[in-house]
Amino acid sequence: QQPVQSPQAVILREGEDAVINCSSSKALYSVHWYRQKHGEAPVFLMILLKGGEQKGHEKISASFNEKKQQSSLYLTASQLSYSGTYFCGTKDNDYKLSFGAGTTVTVRA
Amino acid sequence: DAGVIQSPRHEVTEMGQEVTLRCKPISGHNSLFWYRQTMMRGLELLIYFNNNVPIDDSGMPEDRFSAKMPNASFSTLKIQPSEPRDSAVYFCASTPRQGSHEQYFGPGTRLTVT
Numbered sequence: 001q002q003p004v005q006s007p008q009a010v011i012l013r014e015g016e017d018a019v020i021n022c023s024s025s026k027a028l029y030s031v032h033w034y035r036q037k038h039g040e041a042p043v044f045l046m047i048l049l050k051g052g053e054q055k056g057h058e059k060i061s062a063s064f065n066e067k068k069q070q071s072s073l074y075l076t077a078s079q080l081s082y083s084g085t086y087f088c089g090t091k092d093n094d095y096k097l098s099f100g101a102g103t104t105v106t107v108r109a
Numbered sequence: 110d111a112g113v114i115q116s117p118r119h120e121v122t123e124m125g126q127e128v129t130l131r132c133k134p135i136s137g138h139n140s141l142f143w144y145r146q147t148m149m150r151g152l153e154l155l156i157y158f159n160n161n162v163p164i165d166d167s168g169m170p171e172d173r174f175s176a177k178m179p180n181a182s183f184s185t186l187k188i189q190p191s192e193p194r195d196s197a198v199y200f201c202a203s204t205p206r207q208g209s210h211e212q213y214f215g216p217g218t219r220l221t222v223t
Contacts, residue, residue: 002151032210041200041214042152087152094208095140096165099152 001026003090005100012078012107020073020103022088031064031071032089032097042087045073078107111135113215115201121221127189130218132201133182140207143176143186144200146217152200158184159207191222 003024010018022031030049034042048064048071059076075082085104089097114133122128134141143155157165161178169176173192178184188195198219202212 030210041216043214044211047210095157095159096154097212098154101151 002098003031003088003100005086005088005103007103008101009104010106012075012082012105014080014107014109015077016107018075018078018105020075020086020088020105021070022072022090022100023068023070024090026069026090026092028064028066028069029091029093031062032091033062033071033073034087034089034099035084036087036102037084045086075105078105080107080109083107113201113203113213115199115215115218117218118216119219119221121223122191123223124192125190126222127187128191128195128220128222130186130199130201130220132184132186132215134184134201134203135213136182138203138205138213139181140204140209141178141184142202142204142212143184144202144214145197146200147197155186155199164207188220191220193222196220196222 003022006021012018032047033045035045036042062073064071083106085102087099087102089099091097116131139160141158144152145155146152155168156176158178174188176186198217200217201215204212
């Protein structure tokens, strides 16, 4: 079962903030965030394993609410390099990742 | 380290032809994944190998698709015969072991079937 991401796309100016949401209808073992730049492979950003725990990568952080089966990715003070498509992936066993449809982020100068 | 290596990077073929995509995982990684990415369906897991053994092939769309991993450093994904709807970017990814958190993706093979 694919997780659901929202919004589908977001356009930001440098320095602005954004939130990307990821939700699942199933109980989650973990939530994984990846970023894919145009024409490139997805690159791992972070994983969240415990409810309510926040992780960070540069000025990108994420939270995971186990009870609500949701995760949110926070882009703070966005930079041009943050542009790309962000995917959340959820696991309900120890190897299979189901990816959301992705959120395309465009950061403009 | 060289990262995951895939070949070819681009493949254009005619409907009905056989296509073979190749992947070399990161040395020492025991788990390997094949994904397909399209605009319509997103990033889908096709098959997962652990220690060269196929563990989960439930994502392989049809019998026209087959995958092998004859040794720890090489895997192939074959489509025979190919169809236009197989056009997609195919990624290979590897992890050090089953249960590892981070998947390391290769650069992908862009397949176009005309």
